[in-house]
Every structure is written in structure tokens, then in C-alpha cells.
Amino acid sequence: MSVPIVPEALGSRTFRQQHQVKYAYVAGAMAKGVASPELVIRMGRARLLSYYGSGGQRLEVIAAAITRIRTELQPDQPYGVNLLHNLLMPELEERTVDLLLQQEVREIEAAAYIHPTPALVRYRVNGLYRDAQGAVIAPNRVLGKASRPEVAQQFLAPPPAEIVAALRATGCITAAEAELASCIPLADDLCAEADSGGHTDRAVAYALIPTFLRLRDRAQAEYRYLQPPRIGGAGGLGTPESIAAAFMLGCEFVLTGSINQCTVEAGTSAAVKELLAAADIQDTDLCPAGDMFEIGAKVQVLKKGVLFPVRANKLYEIYRRYDTLEQLDSATRRLLEEKYFERSCEAVWAETRDYYAQAAPAELERAERAPKQKLAMILRWYFVRANRLALSGDPAGRVDYQIHCGPAMGAFNQWVRDTPLADWRNRHVDDIAERLMREAAALLNARLAALQTASQELTS
Numbered sequence: 001m002s003v004p005i006v007p008e009a010l011g012s013r014t015f016r017q018q019h020q021v022k023y024a025y026v027a028g029a030m031a032k033g034v035a036s037p038e039l040v041i042r043m044g045r046a047r048l049l050s051y052y053g054s055g056g057q058r059l060e061v062i063a064a065a066i067t068r069i070r071t072e073l074q075p076d077q078p079y080g081v082n083l084l085h086n087l088l089m090p091e092l093e094e095r096t097v098d099l100l101l102q103q104e105v106r107e108i109e110a111a112a113y114i115h116p117t118p119a120l121v122r123y124r125v126n127g128l129y130r131d132a133q134g135a136v137i138a139p140n141r142v143l144g145k146a147s148r149p150e151v152a153q154q155f156l157a158p159p160p161a162e163i164v165a166a167l168r169a170t171g172c173i174t175a176a177e178a179e180l181a182s183c184i185p186l187a188d189d190l191c192a193e194a195d196s197g198g199h200t201d202r203a204v205a206y207a208l209i210p211t212f213l214r215l216r217d218r219a220q221a222e223y224r225y226l227q228p229p230r231i232g233g234a235g236g237l238g239t240p241e242s243i244a245a246a247f248m249l250g251c252e253f254v255l256t257g258s259i260n261q262c263t264v265e266a267g268t269s270a271a272v273k274e275l276l277a278a279a280d281i282q283d284t285d286l287c288p289a290g291d292m293f294e295i296g297a298k299v300q301v302l303k304k305g306v307l308f309p310v311r312a313n314k315l316y317e318i319y320r321r322y323d324t325l326e327q328l329d330s331a332t333r334r335l336l337e338e339k340y341f342e343r344s345c346e347a348v349w350a351e352t353r354d355y356y357a358q359a360a361p362a363e364l365e366r367a368e369r370a371p372k373q374k375l376a377m378i379l380r381w382y383f384v385r386a387n388r389l390a391l392s393g394d395p396a397g398r399v400d401y402q403i404h405c406g407p408a409m410g411a412f413n414q415w416v417r418d419t420p421l422a423d424w425r426n427r428h429v430d431d432i433a434e435r436l437m438r439e440a441a442a443l444l445n446a447r448l449a450a451l452q453t454a455s456q457e458l459t460s
């Protein structure tokens, strides 16, 4: 091989150009500001894209984070914000989009979608125009994340015509924007998310990524976009080997998650980072997701050193078995109140009711009428508490820490063992990206050179 592979060459050139980044490498959002303003600023200054973890944050907090990021970064330095589909509170998604448009946030990472929503389409279509050459330009860029082909197809297709028409009819978008919507895909970039930390369908990257590439090729053949959507990979990436493999599979960018939670910049407690830095690849487990408890959605969390996954599974079992709070037998109720909640079920309900009265009164009304729903809300309170305990690092509540994490964390820890990065205090998001990309390029050079030598021996 005459010219060595350089890290800048990995992935798609248009990805690097469009996002104005050094590498086709992204740090994905982590809810509750774990992907903090500090993390996003540090990445942006290194000319690397990352997304602020707006999930579960109040609008004022998101607004303050965006302002801070924009103040600290130069106008040409990249940053984005997460937009999560909200099954229970669609209104929150709408208000988040209002904020993103008002603050002129140009990059979003759209996740947890089953179908495109009016809020997501409104963001994407807003500001569409034709340039002097007649090309349709979308100022608002969307990186979609999906684990299933039927969701992927919707990100690869233009925004649904019926949603566009409804937005036009209510005056949310202009006639020109509505007309141009059919010329672009819903997402510029689509990330195939395999088995990952946090919410996961546990897809296998080797099966998922080639499938998404084929879906993209078919979508491109059908819609003939000026710029075909790019396919990236996420889930399990935490070593140079896995990054190299993702690019060899055809990924046009890579996205990491779990490994960034164990860095100086991550917005979580030192206690959580200590636990993460000690994790190995088998130290994670699946358990029910607190925010989508009733539909049986799963999250991958750290299991080493905590009881959270065991307790979360037990809560789900209780939800399946009982229809009302009053049906709980005394032993179960005692277990909940003494061990899980550390307060009475009534106190939990009072707090839950206050929250929903503010955030989603319709949900509260539904629960007041449906006792099973009320039970779910009480049980779900534990997940909120477990999150708070982890974020604050309260030593008394350590067994209950809810820490979203996938096996990439353990693989990363193995990679940096016996180096200064074994200590999380030496881990910085941009430096990790730099090392991973450089070493992935070096690995590819070594592998390809070895294959060429072997081929020469066989053919000469």
C-alpha cells in the first residue's frame, strides 16, 4: 500500500465538510445533562461534534445550556442538542423544538422515534430554501438514531407528506418550505444503533449496519437526493479495533456513548465515574426502562457494585402481577417502602402527583381514573430516585444508582489498563476521540499491510 490511511480519511468526506469537523466521529447525547455543556464545549473546541443531553431536563435548563455552549464556542465550532421523542408528553417535544428554532440550533440528534412526529418534521423543514444553483438547502441538520429497519426507512424517506400538509395548513411552515420538503430526506445522517448503553434493542452491529447501508442505497435509488443520507454506527464502540471494524463495515461516521460518561467532562458524580472505570465487559445488564415501563422497553445499565438492575426487574414483576396499589401484600409493600423507596407509598404518590400536575396534567387525570396506571407511576418513581442518587453521588444510596452503560465501557477500560487513562481523572472526551481515531487508522494500516503480504505470497 503506497499511501497510509490517516484518521481524517475514515468515514465520509461530506460528513466532515457539512458538520465542519475534523473526524467522522460523534459523541452521542446522554440524558440529564450527563452529556454536559462542558463536554460539548470541549468537543467543539477540538472541532468534533457532540450533542448536549437535553433528555429529562427542564426547558429553562436546556435554554441555559445552549446559551452557555454558544457563548463558549466560536460560530464555526460544532455542537448539537438531543431531541427525544416523548411518548407520554408530546407537548414537551413541541416546546423543545420551539426552543431549538428560536435559538437557531442547527444540529440535532433525534432519538427514540417510532414514527416521525410533527415536532421533528417542523424542525427539519423550517428554513428550507433553494440556493442560486437551484439546490435545496436544509439549514437544520438531523442525525437520526434507529435500531430497526422500519424506523430507519422513515428517516431515509422525505418528511411524511401528510405531516407536512398539516403543518402548512396550521401555518407552522411556509408554502415554500412545504413544497421543498419532498426533496430532502428526514435525516442527513442515520446512526445504526446496535447493543448500547441506555435504551437498547440489543441489535447486532454486524447485521444492522450492512442492512441500513442497503436501505439507504434503496432510498437513494428511489428519491434521488442531491446528498444521500449517510449511515453511521453506534453501540459497543470503545476500542480502536471496534472503530476500525465499524469503518470497514462501511460506516460513514461512528458515534460513542458509554465511554464518554467516564470522563472529566461528563455531568455525573465522581462516585459513578469510579464505578464505571472499574467495569469489565460483562458488568452490564438489561432491565426495564423507567420512562417506558408499561410497554416493556429495556435499558442497559451497570450491574457491578449496585443493586439497581435486580430491583428494577423486581418492580416490573410487581407491575405485571398487581393491578392496584391496594392489592400489594404487606411483605411486598414493606419491601418497597423500607428498601426501595425509603418512604411510604403515599409520600411517593404525593411527590409524583405534584410533578404530573405541573408537567402533564392529562397523564395525572388518566392515573386518577386507572389504578394500574397509578401503580406504574409509583413504581416508576424509584427509577427517578435511582437516577438522582447516581447523579449526585450520594454514598448512602449507592446500591440504587441507575447508571446507563454498555459493554463498550469495559472494553475501553481493558484497552487503557496500565496507562495513565486507567484513572478516569485523566480521561477527556476529545482526547479519547483523537486516540481512538488515530489508533483505528494505525490498525487498519497494519491489517491491510498483512493482508497484502499474505496475498502476494499466495499469488507470486
Ligand SMILES: Cc1cc2nc3c(=O)[nH]c(=O)nc-3n(C[C@H](O)[C@H](O)[C@H](O)COP(=O)(O)O)c2cc1C
Pocket (backbone or CB within 6 Å): 027, 028, 029, 030, 031, 032, 034, 053, 054, 055, 082, 084, 109, 110, 111, 112, 145, 193, 195, 196, 197, 198, 199, 234, 235, 236, 237, 255, 256, 257, 258, 259, 261, 403, 404, 405, 406, 407, 408
Ligand atoms: C448514560 C447514557 C445516557 C444516554 N442518554 C441518551 C439520551 O438521552 N438520548 C439519546 O439519544 N441517547 C442516549 N444515550 C445513547 C448514546 O447517545 C449512544 O447512542 C449510545 O450510548 C452508543 O452506544 P454505546 O453506549 O455502546 O457506546 C445514552 C447513553 C448513555 C451511556
